[in-house]
Amino acid sequence: MADRKPLIAGNWKMNLNHLEAIALVQKIAFALPAKYFDKVDVTVIPPFTDIRSVQTVVDGDKLLLTYGAQDLSAHDSGAYTGEISGAFLAKLGCTFVVVGHSERRTMHAETDEVVLAKTKAALRHGLTPIVCIGEGLDIRESGEHVAYNVAQLKGSLAGLSAEEIGKVVIAYEPVWAIGTGRVASADDAQEVCKAVRQTLAEIADDATASSVRVLYGGSVNAKNVGDIVGQTDVDGALVGGASLKSDEFATLSAIAAGGPLP
Numbered sequence: 001m002a003d004r005k006p007l008i009a010g011n012w013k014m015n016l017n018h019l020e021a022i023a024l025v026q027k028i029a030f031a032l033p034a035k036y037f038d039k040v041d042v043t044v045i046p047p048f049t050d051i052r053s054v055q056t057v058v059d060g061d062k063l064l065l066t067y068g069a070q071d072l073s074a075h076d077s078g079a080y081t082g083e084i085s086g087a088f089l090a091k092l093g094c095t096f097v098v099v100g101h102s103e104r105r106t107m108h109a110e111t112d113e114v115v116l117a118k119t120k121a122a123l124r125h126g127l128t129p130i131v132c133i134g135e136g137l138d139i140r141e142s143g144e145h146v147a148y149n150v151a152q153l154k155g156s157l158a159g160l161s162a163e164e165i166g167k168v169v170i171a172y173e174p175v176w177a178i179g180t181g182r183v184a185s186a187d188d189a190q191e192v193c194k195a196v197r198q199t200l201a202e203i204a205d206d207a208t209a210s211s212v213r214v215l216y217g218g219s220v221n222a223k224n225v226g227d228i229v230g231q232t233d234v235d236g237a238l239v240g241g242a243s244l245k246s247d248e249f250a251t252l253s254a255i256a257a258g259g260p261l262p
């Protein structure tokens with residue numbers, strides 16, 4: 001995995017209110033002692049309405065886990081009802097922001113152009129965008145998945161400088177593996193994550209490509225995470241369902257850290 005520190009990011013999606021968020025963060029912190037954080041970065045990505053409460057717990061208890069948001073506006077301020085500015089997220093101490101999750105690409109018609117604009121907005125505010133790509137089942141079955149993901153990656157990062165690309169995290173999440181229990185094989189994850197890294201070398205440079213973290217996401221749990229993050233080009237995981245269970249999330253984070261189990 002070169003010298004890239006693994007990242008485990010728990011995308012809570014639209015689950016847990018702010019009180020439930022406080023409880024889950026406290027349980028994760030209790031289950032994952034400080035020593036693990038030397039070897040793995042762990043972050044939680046709750047709904048917007050939870051972030052202030054999560055910030056209070058993390059700051060108050062001096063926790064080592066970080067937190068982020070699931071989306072942001074491409075705009076910084078103004079007449080955009082319902083949108084959330086990256087400036088607000090930065091002020092709340094967010095480290096990461098997910099952009100281009102397949103659920104937003106599909107249900108909110110987010111194109112690569114929109115994802116690029118949001119990635120730029122994140123970078124403007126000092127947030128680390130976790131840029132998501134991933135193919136549907138039809139593309140996978142047609143055997144065009146590598147080319148599809150490469151095109152989506154290029155579109156989502158078009159025109160960014162090597163320095164800017166060096167500040168992003170990429171998450172490969174095959175849509176057919178999200179929430180289905182159908183995890184991609186470790187080889188499948190490696191195949192696309194390797195192509196992602198080669199593409200980063202092409203659009204930025206070798207040094208940038210070897211420093212950017214590339215995550216896999218889709219039905220990751222404590223049982224399969226070891227195989228997946230053991231792949232050369234997979235630097236961690238974007239975890240949905242299993243991130244809502246404190247013990248499982250702590251265990252899979254510990255496995256990504258190389259153990260031992262907590």
Ligand SMILES: O=C(CO)COP(=O)(O)O
Pocket residue numbers: 011101173177178179180181217218219220238239240241242
């Ligand atoms: O979409 C995901 C994370 O962003 C993956 O979700 P699941 O882990 O529930 O499949």
